[in-house]
Amino acid sequence: MTLTIAIDGPAAAGKGTLSRRIAEEYGFHHLDTGLTYRATAKALIDAGLPLDDEAVAEKVAREVELSGLDRSVLSAHAIGEAASKIAVMPAVRRALVEAQRDFSRKEPGTVLDGRDIGTVVCPDATVKLYVTASPEVRAKRRYDEIVAGGGTADYDSIFEDVKKRDERDMGRADSPLRPAADAHLLDTSEMSIEAAFQAAKTLIDAALQRKI
Ligand code: C5P
Numbered sequence: 753m754t755l756t757i758a759i760d761g762p763a764a765a766g767k768g769t770l771s772r773r774i775a776e777e778y779g780f781h782h783l784d785t786g787l788t789y790r791a792t793a794k795a796l797i798d799a800g801l802p803l804d805d806e807a808v809a810e811k812v813a814r815e816v817e818l819s820g821l822d823r824s825v826l827s828a829h830a831i832g833e834a835a836s837k838i839a840v841m842p843a844v845r846r847a848l849v850e851a852q853r854d855f856s857r858k859e860p861g862t863v864l865d866g867r868d869i870g871t872v873v874c875p876d877a878t879v880k881l882y883v884t885a886s887p888e889v890r891a892k893r894r895y896d897e898i899v900a901g902g903g904t905a906d907y908d909s910i911f912e913d914v915k916k917r918d919e920r921d922m923g924r925a926d927s928p929l930r931p932a933a934d935a936h937l938l939d940t941s942e943m944s945i946e947a948a949f950q951a952a953k954t955l956i957d958a959a960l961q962r963k964i
Contacts, residue, residue: 753963754856754857754858754859754860754861754862755778755780755860755861755862755960755963756856756861756862756864756876756877756878757771757774757778757780757861757862757863757864757877757879757880758865758869758870758873758874758877758879758881758932758935759771759863759864759865759866759869759880759881759883760865760866760867760868760869760870760871760880760881760882760929760931760932760935761865761867761881761882761884762867762884762890762914762918762921762922762929763832763890763917763918763921764890764891764893764894764914765883765884765885765890765940766883766885766940766945767865767883768784768865770865770945770948770949770952771863771864771865773945773949774863774949774952774953774956775862775863777953778861778863779861780860780861780862781858781861782862782863782865783818783852783855783856783864783865784823785848785852785864785865785866785867785869785873786832786835786865787821787822787823787826788816788818788821788848788851788852789835789836789838789839789844789848790826790831790832790835791816791821791826792809792812792813792816792835792844792848793831793835793837793838794825794826794831794834795812795816796808796812796834796838797830797831797834799812803834803837804837806841806842806843806844807843809838809843809844810841810844810846810847813838813843813844813847813848814847816851818851832917833917836917836920836921837920839867839921839924840924840925841926842926845927849868849873852864852866852869852873853873856874861878867927867928867929868928868929870882870932870934870935871927871932875932878959878960878963879936879955879956879959880932880934880936881935881938881952881955882931882932882935882936882937883938883940883948883952884937884938884939884940884941885939885940885941886941887911887914887918888911889940889941890914891907891911891913891914894914895910898910936955938951938955
């Protein structure tokens with residue numbers, strides 16, 4: 753039986769770093785499902801196709817190769833914005849969720865992170881975490897990341913973006929962002945990445961003990 757760890761939460765809550773560390777710790781395959789929405793959006797933009805035609809977007813979503821996803825190519829802010837627009841389309845979600853579910857069955861285990869993993873993609877996941885932090889802390893982390901990378905950033909506009917993205921992800925009709933009823937909440941506002949990892953590991957170890 754495959755063990756699956758579902759990690760959900762809003763943008764910039766630290767899910768990505770945490771998920772990669774968890775996958776490494778347990779020797780599991782990792783899929784950042786946000787990249788599947790980003791890859792679909794980028795393919796549409798690159799082909800000069802519209803972002804508001806559901807049938808076209810679905811066709812492109814069905815061609816996304818999970819093995820070729822690269823965050824460094826897909827991290828641009830504009831791609832994230834476009835991704836969250838096409839992510840409201842049920843046909844796009846159906847196509848990507850199918851591919852994500854196939855991935856989740858890989859042996860010996862998988863870590864998937866996103867917005868709807870515990871609620872829709874893997875409702876029977878072995879353990880579910882909902883990783884969050886206040887919008888102020890998330891905006892500050894994103895700001896620090898850009899500045900550390902040598903870029904220039906404006907905190908206020910990042911803060912507005914974080915709130916807008918939350919509204920879109922939590923307010924959509926299909927698969928809105930929300931914790932699954934059986935998810936463990938992990939608020940990282942006051943935690944270092946290391947502390948968040950240790951807290952997650954304690955929860956996961958306990959869940960795996962019950963399963964094995
Ligand atoms: O996590 P990331 O910022 O890469 O995700 C980009 C967008 O893709 C999100 O804002 C969200 O709208 C969408 N997404 C989603 N469901 C997921 C993962 C991402 O709707 N499981």
